[in-house]
Amino acid sequence: xxxxxxxxxxxxxxxxxxxxxxxxxxxxxxxxxxxxxxxxxxxxxxxxxxxxxxxxxxxxxxxxxxxxxxxxxxxxxxxxxxxxxxxxxxxxxxxxxxxxxxxxxxxxxxxxxxxxxxxxxxxxxxxxxxxxxxxxxxxxxxxxxxxxxxxxxxxxxxxxxxxxxxxxxxxxxxxxxxxxxxxxxxxxxxxxxxxxxxxxxxxxxxxxx
Amino acid sequence: xxxxxxxxxxxxxxxxxxxxxxxxxxxxxxxxxxxxxxxxxxxxxxxxxxxxxxxxxxxxxxxxxxxxxxxxxxxxxxxxxxxxxxxxxxxxxxxxxxxxxxxxxxxxxxxxxx
Numbered sequence: 001x002x003x004x005x006x007x008x009x010x011x012x013x014x015x016x017x018x019x020x021x022x023x024x025x026x027x028x029x030x031x032x033x034x035x036x037x038x039x040x041x042x043x044x045x046x047x048x049x050x051x052x053x054x055x056x057x058x059x060x061x062x063x064x065x066x067x068x069x070x071x072x073x074x075x076x077x078x079x080x081x082x083x084x085x086x087x088x089x090x091x092x093x094x095x096x097x098x099x100x101x102x103x104x105x106x107x108x109x110x111x112x113x114x115x116x117x118x119x120x121x122x123x124x125x126x127x128x129x130x131x132x133x134x135x136x137x138x139x140x141x142x143x144x145x146x147x148x149x150x151x152x153x154x155x156x157x158x159x160x161x162x163x164x165x166x167x168x169x170x171x172x173x174x175x176x177x178x179x180x181x182x183x184x185x186x187x188x189x190x191x192x193x194x195x196x197x198x199x200x201x202x203x204x205x206x207x208x209x
Numbered sequence: 210x211x212x213x214x215x216x217x218x219x220x221x222x223x224x225x226x227x228x229x230x231x232x233x234x235x236x237x238x239x240x241x242x243x244x245x246x247x248x249x250x251x252x253x254x255x256x257x258x259x260x261x262x263x264x265x266x267x268x269x270x271x272x273x274x275x276x277x278x279x280x281x282x283x284x285x286x287x288x289x290x291x292x293x294x295x296x297x298x299x300x301x302x303x304x305x306x307x308x309x310x311x312x313x314x315x316x317x318x319x320x321x322x323x
Contacts, residue, residue, distance in 0.1 A: 050243045057242075058233040066228065076238065083242045147224050166225040198217055 033099045040090050049090075052099070053083050060103050063168050067111050067160075078114060082107040097177055104168055105178040108160065150200040158193035161186050260318050267314055271307040 033055070039048035060082065064075040085106050086093075093102055151159060157179075164175035165186070172190075176183045275284045284300060291298045 046243060046246065049246070050239055053239045053242050054235060057235055057238050059229065061233045061238070062228060062231060079238070080242050080245060084245055084247070087246050143220060144224055144227075147220055162221070166221045167228050169225065169229065194217055201217065 030098065034095065037090065037093065037095075037099060040087070041093075049087055052086075056100055056103055057083075059100065059168075060107060063104060063163070064107055064111065066163055066167050067108070074114075078107060078110050081110045085110065097174065101170060101174050101178060104164065104170070105180075108164075108178055109180075146201060146204050147197075149204070150197040153196050153200050154193050157181075157185075158189045158196070161189035162193050165190060263314050263318070264311060267310055271310075274303065274307070 033052065036048045036052050036055075039045040040052070057079065061075060061079045064078050064082075065072060068075045068078065082103060086103060089106075093099070097105075151162065154162065160179055161175060164170045164178050165172065168175075168178075170178065172183055172186050176186045179186065288298075288300045288304050291301050
């Protein structure tokens with residue numbers, strides 16, 4: 001693999017930092033990630049890894065917050081553990097998936113072991129603390145509230161499938177990789193989840209009328 | 210109900226887009242994470258295959274060593290007799306060295322695993 005100098009990488013990262021999120025192309029993001037990962041793999045470069053953390057922390061923490069039903073402290077602990085495991089195992093990362101997808105996979109496994117450790121049942125509202133209040137946004141808030149309530153009827157597997165495919169914007173194949181389940185199971189879980197959510201949303205609509 | 214059937218996908222996509230667009234400020238998260246990373250290992254990393262092979266290789270060398278010094282005698286019975294009579298012979302020293310070497314290799318492996 002052609003080594004990439006620190007200067008080239010800094011230039012790439014700097015130009016990327018000035019770009020708006022919309023203008024960032026997936027390809028250039030992947031190139032920068034790859035260069036940083038190479039530095040971490042071959043030089044144990046902590047600065048490069050710090051850059052990776054900075055680049056991915058927001059999306060990962062948001063995703064985990066959704067997974068933990070809005071528990072900010074817990075989700076940050078899970079996110080930190082995810083990055084530590086990524087650091088320890090980065091030599092096993094073969095670029096078969098995007099780095100972010102690999103992180104989602106680790107995060108999901110960390111969260112699952114956390115749930116097992118605490119003997120909690122995911123989405124059991126009796127055992128889960130109340131989500132932290134979200135400031136009102138707009139007319140979207142009502143819809144969002146309905147969606148959140150509709151998602152409460154989903155079981156762990158269905159909720160995880162919706163989270164990966166919609167909120168993490170992954171393909172069904174990528175979701176199967178993250179969740180460690182067959183592709184067919186992901187599709188089935190999505191279908192079941194949507195059916196349940198439609199039923200729940202339908203009930204809300206009737207209540208409103 | 211039909212409207213919900215048609216719009217659920219759109220609702221989910223719109224909510225997911227808002228979720229992704231919401232930037233979570235780093236606020237020291239990266240620094241805390243980097244501080245929590247395990248320290249780099251001192252010295253050169255030895256692969257698992259080499260670490261497993263080391264005790265076996267040493268055992269093979271020890272066997273050759275013992276065969277060479279025993280000169281056709283029964284090494285272990287002789288050493289046992291020497292130890293029982295508290296006599297320090299060349300064979301006893303050889304066995305002690307082999308034992309110490311194996312101990313060091315096993316200890317090194319345990320440290321490396323941690």
